[in-house]
Amino acid sequence: MKAVYILEQGGPEVLLYGDWPDPVIGPDEVLVRVRAAALNRLDLYSRSGEKGVRIATPRILGLDFAGEVAEVGAAAQNRLQPGDRVLVDPNVSCGRCDACLLGHDEDCPDRVSLGITADGGYAELAKAPARNAHKIPEALSFEEAAALPIAFKTAWRMMVGRARVQPGETVLVHAAGSGVGSAAIQIARLFGCRIFATAGADWKLERARELGADEAVNYTEETWPDLVRALTEDRGVDIVIDSVGASLWEGSFSCLARGGRLVTCGVTSGHRVSLHLGRLFTEGQSILGVGGLPNSDFPTIMKLVQRGLFKGIVHAVLPLEQAQEAHRLLESRNVFGKIILKV
Numbered sequence: 001m002k003a004v005y006i007l008e009q010g011g012p013e014v015l016l017y018g019d020w021p022d023p024v025i026g027p028d029e030v031l032v033r034v035r036a037a038a039l040n041r042l043d044l045y046s047r048s049g050e051k052g053v054r055i056a057t058p059r060i061l062g063l064d065f066a067g068e069v070a071e072v073g074a075a076a077q078n079r080l081q082p083g084d085r086v087l088v089d090p091n092v093s094c095g096r097c098d099a100c101l102l103g104h105d106e107d108c109p110d111r112v113s114l115g116i117t118a119d120g121g122y123a124e125l126a127k128a129p130a131r132n133a134h135k136i137p138e139a140l141s142f143e144e145a146a147a148l149p150i151a152f153k154t155a156w157r158m159m160v161g162r163a164r165v166q167p168g169e170t171v172l173v174h175a176a177g178s179g180v181g182s183a184a185i186q187i188a189r190l191f192g193c194r195i196f197a198t199a200g201a202d203w204k205l206e207r208a209r210e211l212g213a214d215e216a217v218n219y220t221e222e223t224w225p226d227l228v229r230a231l232t233e234d235r236g237v238d239i240v241i242d243s244v245g246a247s248l249w250e251g252s253f254s255c256l257a258r259g260g261r262l263v264t265c266g267v268t269s270g271h272r273v274s275l276h277l278g279r280l281f282t283e284g285q286s287i288l289g290v291g292g293l294p295n296s297d298f299p300t301i302m303k304l305v306q307r308g309l310f311k312g313i314v315h316a317v318l319p320l321e322q323a324q325e326a327h328r329l330l331e332s333r334n335v336f337g338k339i340i341l342k343v
């Protein structure tokens with residue numbers, strides 16, 4: 001088969017397009033003829049080694065992918081048939097350890113992530129455990145489907161699992177054009193929240209409003225926290241959804257209402273911050289982290305996708321051979337939603 005792989009970490013030029021042996025499936029696995037693979041920021045780090053992400057090479061990158069089932073292992077034939085249209089949840093847990101049996105598969109010590117610790121979706125064929133492959137509705141294109149897994153699993157875990165969002169709360173979603181941000185806006189809308197979105201370019205603010213944000217603020221303006229506070233009559237927001245980290249920390253914290261929850265899943269702009277502990281406890285606020293993403297959230301997300309309540313936001317579709325270009329485009333930040341490699 002053809003695939004995009006890396007032999008070493010580095011700039012976009014280390015992404016090589018060429019021949020690779022076809023994957024061989026086990027009894028619990030499916031072989032997927034990949035039609036679309038979506039980029040995540042983590043793909044950039046896996047490729048470059050930034051943020052301390054070290055991966056074993058050679059490796060086929062790509063966490064998120066969708067396609068048609070080409071082959072089903074002997075033990076999985078009650079779940080899927082060849083020809084089924086599926087997307088793949090790339091987080092693979094063992095299903096046998098205490099964490100898995102207790103329903104916390106995100107803490108499984110043997111967890112594998114396709115595209116990082118095993119080969120992923122930048123390829124004509126990819127394998128996955130059958131339980132990680134989910135059928136997709138006919139109306140959903142492979143490109144839209146591939147845009148869903150990591151963005152929605154992360155945003156759902158932040159909003160629902162960690163912040164425990166309540167209907168009607170006020171939510172500030174940073175980096176509205178990121179995969180995580182564009183999913184968080186849709187989840188906040190589902191809960192009837194008042195949504196503030198931020199981004200670093202005015203054209204993205206417009207897109208955020210179209211997606212459901214009530215107010216959109218450019219965070220390259222230093223006064224953005226004043227604007228958020230003013231728009232909430234100085235009360236602040238109940239929840240901050242942040243993947244950007246250091247550059248927004250002080251502003252985010254200053255916008256947090258009494259009892260507010262700040263949820264972090266990423267440090268795109270940096271990871272060192274300082275914290276006013278006195279304010280945190282007197283205001284009864286919480287800071288919550290999201291690391292692992294439970295597989296158990298995914299069936300609920302897929303139900304909501306099937307009902308048309310969530311959609312994958314596709315910014316651009318490039319052929320698999322242009323993976324280097326796709327990585328450069330994501331690095332440019334001139335993106336709202338996901339970049340897709342079409343296979």
Ligand SMILES: NC(=O)c1ccc[n+]([C@@H]2O[C@H](COP(=O)([O-])OP(=O)(O)OC[C@H]3O[C@@H](n4cnc5c(N)ncnc54)[C@H](OP(=O)(O)O)[C@@H]3O)[C@@H](O)[C@H]2O)c1
Nearest residue numbers: 040041154175178179180199200243265266268269290333
């Ligand atoms: N913990 C988890 O399980 C988990 C899961 C998914 C993602 N993450 C993390 O969450 C972050 C977002 O991931 P994603 O895939 O959604 O990202 P993405 O789609 O690549 O979007 C990232 C956005 O961050 C904004 N940004 C702000 N400061 C930036 C800076 N200094 N450099 C680059 N971009 C900056 C940019 O938007 P503007 O140009 O509008 O500022 C950019 O478009 C990443 O750090 C990722 O590693 C963590």
Ligand SMILES: [Zn+2]
Nearest residue numbers: 094097100108
């Ligand atoms: Zn386990």
